[in-house]
Amino acid sequence: MAPDTAVVLDRAGLDRLIEVLIDDGYRVIGPTVRDNAIVLAELASGRELPAGWGVDSAPGRYRLRRREDAAVFGHSAGPQSWKQFLHPPHRTLWTSDPDVHVQPADEPPTRDAFLGVRGCDLASIAILDRVLGAGAHPDSSFARKRQGLFVVAANCTEPGQVCFCVSMGTGPQVGPGYDIALTERIDEQGHRFLVEVGSAAGERVMALVTARSATEAEISDARAAVAEAANRMYRAMPEVDLPTLLRESRESPHWEDVANRCLTCGNCTMVCPTCYCTTTEDVTDLTGEHAERQQRWVSCFELDYSYVHGGSVRKSGESRYRQWISHKLGTWHDQFGSSGCVGCGRCIAWCPVGIDITAEMSRLAELAERGAADG
Secondary structure, three states, X not given: OOXXXXXXXXXXXXXXXXXXXXXXXXXXXXXXXXXXXXXXXXXXXXXXXXXXXXXXXXXXXXXXXXXXXXXXXXXXXOOOOOXXXXXXXXXXXXXXXXXXXXXXXXOOOOOEEEEXXXXXXXXXXXXHHHHHOOOOOOOHHXXXXXXXXXXXXXXXXXXXXXXXXXHHOOOOOOOOOOOEEEEEEEEOOEEEEEEEEOOHHHHHHXXXXXXXXXXXXXXXXXXXXXXXXXXXXXXXXXXXXXXXXXXXXXXXXXXXXXXXXXXXXOHHXXXXXXXXXXXXXXXXXXXXXXXXXXXXXXOOOOHHHHEEOOEEOOOOHHHHHHHHHHHHHHHHHHHHOOOOOOOOOHHHHOOOOOXXXXXXXXXXXXXXXXXXXXO
C-alpha cells in the first residue's frame, strides 16, 4: 500500500463511517459489551463500540478487563462469530395451516455491514462460502445473506491468550475479502485508524467519510504493529501434516485420555465460526393445525448426531471427540480444500474443562514421533 492510497480516520471518523453505512441502508453489526462479554450485535452508532475494554482468556476462561486506553478493537474473539448472521442457529423453513398450502418461510432481505472482522473470522467466512455457498446445491438462505455483505475488517495488534491464527495462516493480518480494512493505533499522536480499501464498494463508502492521507511513517507503524502481534501468539498447531497425523493416530490411546476430560457438551462446535451442521424438526402447535419445519444447528458431540436405524454409530465420548477434530483438521481438506480451523481459539476459551485443541494435536504428534522412534 503506497502512501498516496492509504488514508487515516480519527475516532470521530470511525463514528462517521458507521453513520454513512446506516444511512446507506446497511444494518451495521459490530462488537459491543453485553452480559459480561464482547458480543456481536446491531449498532446504532459508534458510541456502542467496546471502547476501553479488553479480554483475558485461557483454557476454560474468558473475562473482560478495563484497558488503560480507549481502543475499540483491543480485544480478542468473544463467544459469538459472524456465522450466526449468515447461517442462523435457528430458522423456519416452511409453515403449513389447514387453509393454506405449505409455503416457504418469509425471510426479509437484509443488507448487512460487518464491522471489526478479524483475519481469522474473515477466513471463516471464506470457508463458509465454500461449504454453504458453492457446489451443486448451495444453501439459498446463506447465499441471500452473503450477497451484498459489506465487510469492515480489523487487523489484530494484540492477540488473545488462546489465539493461534498465525499457525493456521489466517492472521493477524486480514486476508482478501474485505471492503475496508482498519488498523487501530493509539499513541502520543492520538487515536486513529489506518484505512485500506479492498473493493469498489469500499471506495464508494470512503468517499463519503472525511479522511486524510497517511504518511509513510504511519503506514510503517501500522504494519510493524501487526507483524509484532504475529510474534506474540501464545499458541500454535504443531508443524506437521495434520490430516496424516490424525489418520495415523486413529487408534491412539490418547483419545481415551481426552474422553476422560471431555463432557461432550458441544460448546466447541457452537462457538466455532465454521461448524455448519444442522438438523431439521417438524413441530406443531397445541391444536395440531399449524405446522412448521425448523432448522437448527446440531453438534457431532450429540449422541443422536450419528443415529441410523438401530442406534447411534458413535456412542462414546472418545469417538465423538475424535470425529470432530479429525473432520475439522483432517478430512475437511478432502471435502473443501482447506482446514476447517482458523485459529480463533474460541473452542479453547469456552470449553468448560479447558481442553486445548493445539495441546491435543501436539500430544498426538509427540506420541506419533515417539512411536516412530521406538519402531
